[in-house]
Amino acid sequence: MVAGIENNNSSNTSTYAGLGSLLILPTWLVIGFFLVLPVLMMLVYSFLTKEFRGGVIWEFSLAAYDQFFFDRGLFGDEPPKIEWTYIIIFWRSIWLAAVATFLCLLVGFPTAWFIATRSGPNKSLWLFLITIPYWVNLLIRTISMKFLIRDTGPLNEWLLAAGVIPEPIHMINTNFAVQLGLFYSYLPFMVLPIYAAVERYNFAYSEAAADLYAGRWATLRKIILPIVKPGIIAGCILVFVPSLGAFLAPDLLGGAKNFMIGSLIEEQFKGNAGNWPFGAAAAMILLSMVLIVLTFYARQQMKQGKR
Amino acid sequence: MKRSRIIGMSALALMLAAGVAHAEGKLSIYHWFEYMPQELLDKFAKEYDVEVTMDTFDSNEALLASLKAGKMGSYDVAIPGDYMVEIMTGEGMLDTFEPSELSNFGNIAPQWVDVPFDRGRKHSIPYQWGxxxxxxxxxxxxxxxxxxxxxxxxxxxxxxxxxxxxxxxxxxxxxxxxxxxxxxxxxxxxxxxxxxxxxxxxxxxxxxxxxxxxxxxxxxxxxxxxxxxxxxxxxxxxxxxxxxxxxxxxxxVWMDNVVLLKDAPNRDNALKFMNFLLEPENVAAVTNYAQYTAGVTGVEPYLEAAVTDAPELNPxxxxxxxxxxxxxxxxxxxxxxxxxxxxx
Known part of the structure; x- marks a missing residue:
């Protein structure tokens, strides 16, 4: 240990020279075992023939992708049309996730800003308060939300008693309830990265902008947002991606009347359908979409880096 | 010195492991959620000196998917619903037994012996129906x-x-x-x-x-x-x-059944457990807990009034x-x- 501290950089390099590839081995093992292998398995399964009542037959087949994109009628013998069912399900999930992300951003940004601009001990207290609800399991929080907003729940009872509304607002089993659930579940994922970005922001820039006659709005748009943008984007990804696969909120708060991507895939493995290749194909299509979005973002970042 | 100690410890550990396996048998159950009173499992464990473990599933299809995904050979008995017994039989997942292997086989109510999903009860016994x-x-x-x-x-x-x-x-x-x-x-x-x-x-x-x-x-x-x-x-x-x-x-109408799984690691204990559940007093405890109906004769004296009088159970x-x-x-x-x- 002591020797390590006293050593200068060049001798450190020589100590570990040639070990580089060996030292990175554990990382590769973890990535290979937990990331590459499962994804490869999914890819292979999506191109296999389905076995009745679950399982796969080891024969190449495009049936899973065909089922996703082409509608051949109730009995499967009509000329193929475009299949809207799964596009609608994917679109619904994407839309819900996008709205949830937007709402989180709308509330999360000012919250993060507020926390980041408090003085030392207060800052920690506010951060602590934000994380407290998340010590409780997500399932329990979602069910509690259900209790709160049901027709005879405390929220409606209170509004009725206060005379704000003449009759209970129907919220449970609606899209509003699902949005509320997603928003509540993932808000801290938005607040924390933005907080980290805002905390590093040098307020001298704001003062400089004010000196140069920039209004508040111009300062926010031209100075602050570009600087904290990485935090905002990280927050958006952290909220959007899990919302896309969420099925707790849609099931418990939305009444499970409509499939989400997550519940559609689950049904293929655990439901009557027992269609493993189709479940794998749907998962692959979802993964590809997420990858395209992330690649797009990465390229944008690189372009900006070059400028 | 050090090495001999390690060898000694390993030998001891092996002996212990073997000793445990010999002293008491095991039984591994795959069951629905909230469908088995813990006291009944304890009773079986005590009576037959068997270590019982239980995992749960939440739908017949989930049971099938899990067994297909490689859990065969790790459980001794499962409790699938009627049509799933038929499907599992077709998939070759069930072992057969002779009525003579269960001394309480005669306790099965006559209408539940020759059921469409398991003619003559070769793979399964009734658990509860509703x-x-x-x-x-x-x-x-x-x-x-x-x-x-x-x-x-x-x-x-x-x-x-x-x-x-x-x-x-x-x-x-x-x-x-x-x-x-x-x-x-x-x-x-x-x-x-x-x-x-x-x-x-x-x-x-x-x-x-x-x-x-x-x-x-x-x-x-x-x-x-x-x-x-x-x-x-x-x-x-x-x-x-x-x-x-x-x-x-x-x-x-549905009936859940205790089935003997193929490649059961503890086939003998599985049969003991099935026989145990054909005992009126034991299966009545399940009925009192889950409020469905047993498929065994002679349970009436052990049932609580709330169960026998429930309009839901008397079509x-x-x-x-x-x-x-x-x-x-x-x-x-x-x-x-x-x-x-x-x-x-």
């Missing part, structure tokens, strides 16, 4: 409820306040009964009518959910809901003013239920499409 239909909140709706129209073409008062089990098999079977068409029909016009009925009914439904079926009735989120009879009895006991219906078009004599059938592949494909379209 029915699936629906219950209605009598504060909200006071009319006649003994018709499946309550679910599929609901009266004004119940529209938008109905919970439906999130279970393809039960929903499609009840819808078929309402239309008066056979289950697993391959007639195209009948399948189209089935599809239309469900599509038109869905706007009147508030939610799909199985594990919430009791809670939505108790809390009042739903004024009517498809539900299993024992679950309805529990909802009523928890204070909901609900009545369980035995619709005139028919209702679903009118002239009404008959039907088992859900396992559809052949070409019909199942259409069923899957109907179900996906319903929930898209």
């Amino acid at each position: 029915s699936t239909s629906f219950a209605v909140n009598r504060d909200v709706y006071k009319g006649d409820i003994n018709t499946l129209a309550i679910i599929f073409e609901p009266p004004e008062a119940l529209r938008g306040k109905i919970n439906v089990l999130d279970s393809q098999g039960e929903v499609l079977a009840l819808a078929s009964m309402y239309l008066g068409i056979p289950q697993c029909t391959s007639d195209r016009n009948q399948l189209r009518a089935l599809n239309d009925l469900l599509q038109n009914a869905k706007p009147h439904w508030a939610s799909f959910g199985s594990d919430i079926a009791k809670d939505v009735l108790v809390s009042g989120d739903a004024a009517a809901g498809m539900i299993w009879n024992g679950f309805a009895a529990k909802a009523r006991e928890e204070g909901a003013n609900i009545e369980y219906a035995f619709p005139k078009e028919g209702f679903v 009118p004599a002239d009404q008959k239920g039907e088992f859900i059938q396992a559809c052949p592949q070409e019909v199942q494909t259409v069923y899957d499409k109907i179900w996906t379209d319903l929930k898209k």
Whole structure:
């Protein structure tokens, strides 16, 4: 240990020279075992023939992708049309996730800003308060939300008693309830990265902008947002991606009347359908979409880096 | 010195492990959630000096998927529903036994010996049976409820306040009964009518959910809901003013069964456990807990009054239920499409 501290950089390099590839081995093992292998398995399964009542037959087949994109009628013998069912399900999930992300951003940004601009001990207290609800399991929080907003729940009872509304607002089993659930579940994922970005922001820039006659709005748009943008984007990804696969909120708060991507895939493995290749194909299509979005973002970042 | 100690310790550990395996047997159960009183497992463990472990699943399909995904050989017994016994037999997942291997085999109620899903009981014994239909909140709706129209073409008062089990098999079977068409029909016009009925009914439904079926009735989120009879009895006991219906078009009868799994690591203990569950006193404990009905004769003296008197457990004599059938592949494909379209 002591020797390590006293050593200068060049001798450190020589100590570990040639070990580089060996030292990175554990990382590769973890990535290979937990990331590459499962994804490869999914890819292979999506191109296999389905076995009745679950399982796969080891024969190449495009049936899973065909089922996703082409509608051949109730009995499967009509000329193929475009299949809207799964596009609608994917679109619904994407839309819900996008709205949830937007709402989180709308509330999360000012919250993060507020926390980041408090003085030392207060800052920690506010951060602590934000994380407290998340010590409780997500399932329990979602069910509690259900209790709160049901027709005879405390929220409606209170509004009725206060005379704000003449009759209970129907919220449970609606899209509003699902949005509320997603928003509540993932808000801290938005607040924390933005907080980290805002905390590093040098307020001298704001003062400089004010000196140069920039209004508040111009300062926010031209100075602050570009600087904290990485935090905002990280927050958006952290909220959007899990919302896309969420099925707790849609099931418990939305009444499970409509499939989400997550519940559609689950049904293929655990439901009557027992269609493993189709479940794998749907998962692959979802993964590809997420990858395209992330690649797009990465390229944008690189372009900006070059400028 | 150091090495010899390591060898010594390893030998000791091995001996201990072997000793444990010899001293007491093991039994590994794969069962539904909330369906087995812990005291009963403890009783079996004590009586036969067996170490019992139990994992749970939440649907017949989940059980099948999990066993197919590589859990065969790790469990001794499982408790699938009627049609799933047939499917598992077809998949070659079940071991057979002779009636002579179970001394209590004669306790099985006569009507449950030669069942359509396991002729002569070669793979399974009865666990509990019950029915699936629906219950209605009598504060909200006071009319006649003994018709499946309550679910599929609901009266004004119940529209938008109905919970439906999130279970393809039960929903499609009840819808078929309402239309008066056979289950697993391959007639195209009948399948189209089935599809239309469900599509038109869905706007009147508030939610799909199985594990919430009791809670939505108790809390009042739903004024009517498809539900299993024992679950309805529990909802009523928890204070909901609900009545369980035995619709005139028919209702679903189901039976859960203890099956002997192929490649069971502890076949002897599995048979001991099955025999144990054919003992009236033991299976009555399950009935008192789950509020369904045992398939064994002689349980009456051990049953609690709340169970024997429950209206949910006593269907009118002239009404008959039907088992859900396992559809052949070409019909199942259409069923899957109907179900996906319903929930898209």
